Amino acid sequence: MDVRRRLTLLAVTIAATPLVIGGCTADQRSAVKGGHGKASGPSVTMTPADRTKDVPISAEVGAKASGGKITAVKLTDDKGQPVPAEVREDGSSWVPSRPLQNSRTYTAEVTATGDSGRTTTQKTTFTTMAKSTKPAIKTELYFTGDQTYGTAMPLVVAFDPPIPKEARADVQRRLFVKTDPPQPGTWSWESDGKQAEYRAPDFWKSGTKISVRSALEGLPIGKDAFGDADRSATSKVGRQVSLDIDNGTKQMSVYQEGKLLRKIPVSLGKSSTPSSSGTMVIMEKFDRTTFDTRGDPNGGYVVDVDDAQRLTWGGEFIHSAPWSEGEQGYTNTSHGCANVSAAAADWLMGITQVGDLVTVKGTEVKLDQGNGFTAWNVSWDEFAKGSALPVPAGLKPTQSAAPHPGAVAGGSAAPAPEPSKSNSGG
Structure with a gap:
């Protein structure tokens, strides 16, 4: 029985190019106030340009200073209420901490300070677009809050329909990850565009x-769609646990912090329905569930496990x-x-966490990339x-990069709803 993936899914991501903000521009005049004395301060370029209309609610405030550096940014709505935002890791723009609202007017005020201490303050006011009637791309984030995950847990976002290459x-620029302590990583897309995963080396x-x-x-997203939600x-990450399953010996070795805890006999897939060899991650755990294989080529049974x-x-x-x-x-x-x-099985449930690594070797077939959380199945x-x-x-691998303090990291693959999954089992 096909079941929709449930919402379940981490190190600073890679610095990204600033998002281009679209819209209809009335003109690009801005109010510039010189700093101290007669000498002018640094010049500031901002996006969206002043009086721009039809701006997406995903807009960021872009600011670049020539002859100085940006020292303050303030964003307010048309009621004068402040809008919290975080700077991108590369300093190219400020990302509102929540989506802007449709059909509202916002004002951004940016201050730049030159080497001599003179300042320039520039404002830009823009209006967001009305709510779109275009279809939304459904997204799902497989990482939930207030959980403890295994050390191999990737961040996973799924999309329906898939995201085209172009x-x-x-989309990737709008996926943000922070870790404490920092462990930089990147997003990676499955070739079909249905899923993006994030991991560190x-x-x-x-x-x-x-x-x-x-x-x-x-x-x-593309010409005809918009993203559906902000998730x-x-x-946190818990203890290190991994499972190694060897078809040659029919044994599972269970390790914690690198030490062997136990070996467990297993029975894997028979030759007509072989288990997959590869590096996997525990995706979810059930005290009790139902396998329904009616409609599967080699199925036809319903069993509670x-x-x-x-x-x-x-x-x-x-x-x-227990039957085998x-x-x-x-x-x-x-x-x-x-x-x-x-x-x-009961003992394992008390040891493992979602996000623990599972390696299977020696079976007749290889794991298909994207069939699960497969971020560790490749180099x-x-x-x-x-x-x-x-x-x-x-x-x-084994290297780390110092993050930009207080920066929000973004710029890799994106989140979305998932492909269908099966509780076939067996």
Whole structure:
């Protein structure tokens, strides 16, 4: 049975080019006030230009100073209320902390200070567009707030319909990630445009606080669509746990902080329905769920299972299978899942977290990229190739880059609703 992905999904992202703000410009006159004395202060260029209309509610305030640096930015609405905003990591623009409202007028005031201390203050006033009647691209963020995730948890955003290649850079610029302590990373798109994932070159450090925002509400995407929502969440990274499953030995090795805790006999997928070999991440956990394979090529059954942990969208789980305990450790009998004993499955539920790494090797088929959270199923270099924006050459495994203090990071893949998933299991 196909089930819509539920909303569930982190290190400073890569600095991005400023977002181009569209709209109909009445003129580009601005009020400029000279600083001290007769000498003029630095010149300031701003976007949106003064008196611009039909500005998207995803607009950012762009400001560039010639002969000085930006020292203050203030954004207010037409009622004089301040609008909180954060500076991009590259300093190119200020991003409102929430979407602007439709059909409202906003004023941005920017102050730049020159080397001599003279200042220039410039204002721009713009009006946002009416609510669009164009279709919205549905987005989903697979990272929820106030949770504890495993060290391999990627940030995942899904889109329905998929994002075309030419629109991915604009979407990626509006995906923001911050981590404490900092671990820079990048977003990477699946080739079909249905999903974007974010990870750092190395696994997250235990105790890391991760905040993500997919600021896509009102963002023009291509010519005919807009983003549907602004989503954000903050959670932390827990202990390091990983599972290694070897089809050759029919054993699962469970590690915590690099130390072997236990080996568990398994029964994997039989030859007609083999398990996938690859590097996966535990996506979600269920104390009890139902596998319904009616309509699947090799299915046709409905069964309730206990202690199930999802590994793929296609329906591969680790779960309790008391009916196959005699074969576990010796023979593969499942429909693709990793069957373990009822006692072992119950123990695993107390050890693992969503976001823990699971590696399966020695089966007849390889894991399809995008079938689950597959950010670790490829090398860092291969993963980085999937970014729609440039990735700094120095961003490599075991290395870290110092972030811009207080900056909001953005500029990689985007969030959206998900492709269908199956609870087939077996």
